[in-house]
Structure formats: C-alpha cells, structure tokens
Amino acid sequence: MRTVTPYLVIEGASKAIEFYKRAFGAKEIDRSPMPDGSLMHATIRIGDSVIMMSDEFPGGDSKSPTHAGATTVNLHINAKDVDKLWNQALNAGAKPTLPLENQFWGERYGKLQDPFGHIWSVSMVVKMSEQEKEAKRQAAFTMMGAGESSGSEKSWN
Numbered sequence: 001m002r003t004v005t006p007y008l009v010i011e012g013a014s015k016a017i018e019f020y021k022r023a024f025g026a027k028e029i030d031r032s033p034m035p036d037g038s039l040m041h042a043t044i045r046i047g048d049s050v051i052m053m054s055d056e057f058p059g060g061d062s063k064s065p066t067h068a069g070a071t072t073v074n075l076h077i078n079a080k081d082v083d084k085l086w087n088q089a090l091n092a093g094a095k096p097t098l099p100l101e102n103q104f105w106g107e108r109y110g111k112l113q114d115p116f117g118h119i120w121s122v123s124m125v126v127k128m129s130e131q132e133k134e135a136k137r138q139a140a141f142t143m144m145g146a147g148e149s150s151g152s153e154k155s156w157n
Helices: 013-024 082-092 130-145
Strands: 007-010 027-033 039-046 049-055 074-078 095-102 107-113 119-125
Touching: 007 013, 013 027, 013 039, 013 049, 013 082, 082 095, 082 107, 082 119, 095 119
Parallel strands: 007 049, 074 119
Antiparallel strands: 027 039, 039 049, 095 107, 107 119
C-alpha cells in the first residue's frame, strides 16, 4: 500500500467499480457490502495504484460529486498508450472535459469526467520539438489570459 491513498465517496460505488474496470482496467481487491447492497468500503487497483471508495451515507462527513455539485480532486493516470486508454474510457461512458492532445509541457494529455462525477486526467510523455512546445504554450497563455476555462471544450492548440 502507498503512503497516501485516495478514498472516493461515490453515489453508486458498485456501479463505479464496474465502470473503472471497463474504463481503466481496474482490478477489484475487496468489497464490504451493507445489507442493502451499498458499499461500506471497497478497494480497486489501477496499474500499481490503489483507490479506496464507499457509497455516500447520510450523516457522513464526505459527499459524492453528484450531491456536492462538483469535485475538488483530479485523479491522474500515466499511461503507456494514452490514446487507447482515452478511447476505452469514452466507450465505457466517460465524458471529455479537455480534449486529448499534445500539450506544451511535452505530454499527450486530456481530462474526462466519469459517470459518477469524478474527474480523471490521462497522459503520456511525447516527443515534441521546442518550437511546437512554445507555440502551444503561447496559445494556452493567450486562452487563459482571455479568461477561458481550461476545462472547456476548446483546446490549447
């Protein structure tokens, strides 16, 4: 186990586990169901990383993104083949929030929202010329300076 492990609160944690299996190749490690079928606790592994989760419970101190109206975290996956992972996640039901493209910092990077409200970024290092990086950097700074959201459907080309 890692020193710090994310613990997600999800409305529909059992369904989320199945989604994460299809989208990201997650492996289920354990699950502790309640008598009503909701999950008190579950653990999955994506690559070499562990993610814990549970359903949202009334009176609990944490809310799912669907009830909170947003999420304050972004889960990031480094992939060997980010295009394959991206398409796999989209086919499983994720929605793109930032297109998958080569970015000015030298990665192919994009962001997705899962059906349960959590945000995931995916990337892999790519070879880019310094000129390409600089052109993308200038475009990104121009967009940010204009007040456009980095999570918009517009890209940083």
